[in-house]
Amino acid sequence: MGEVAVIYKIIPNPEKKEVVKKRLIELGCKEVKEEEIGFGIVALKAMFIVEDRQGEINILENKIEKIEGINSIQIEGTSLL
Numbered sequence: 001m002g003e004v005a006v007i008y009k010i011i012p013n014p015e016k017k018e019v020v021k022k023r024l025i026e027l028g029c030k031e032v033k034e035e036e037i038g039f040g041i042v043a044l045k046a047m048f049i050v051e052d053r054q055g056e057i058n059i060l061e062n063k064i065e066k067i068e069g070i071n072s073i074q075i076e077g078t079s080l081l
Contacts (some may be wrong), residue, residue, distance in 0.1 A: 001051055001052050001053060002052045002080055002081060003049050003050065003051060003052055003080075003081040004049070004050050004051075004052045004056070004057070004078055004079065004080055004081065005047060005048070005049055005078065005079045005080075005081055006047070006048045006049075006050060006057055006060065006075060006077075006078050007045060007046070007047050007048075007075070007076040007077045007078070008044075008045070008046045008047075008048070008061075008064065008073055008074065008075055008076060009035075009043050009044075009045060009073070009074050009075075009076045010024075010043065010044040010045075010046055010064070010070055010072070010073050011037075011041065011043050011044075011070070011071040011072045011073075012042075012044060012069050012070055012071065013069045013070075013071060014040065014041070014042070015069075016068065016069025016070075017042060017044070017069075019068075019069055020044065020067055020069050020070060021044060023067045024044070024046045024064070024067070027048075027060070027063055027064065028048060028049075029046045029047065029048055030047050030048060030049055031045075031046070031047045032044055032045070032046050032047075033045045045076065046064075048060055049081065052080065057075075057078070061073070061075075
């Protein structure tokens with residue numbers, strides 16, 4: 001089996017941004033970048049590497065959704081490694 005790079009676009013509560021970034025890294029995030037959307041809203045682009053197995057992305061997404069302080073999450077892209 002190979003690996004898959006998954007990039008999530010996460011919109012955190014502004015006052016919880018640093019806490020969310022810390023929790024993403026604890027979950028195994030390889031890279032977190034900030035992207036200004038406008039009106040003071042910042043999106044976090046978080047890249048994870050997961051095994052290319054059925055359900056792995058869903059498991060990861062469920063863990064991310066449980067982080068307190070996230071307004072929205074969506075997959076921005078996936079790529080086989």
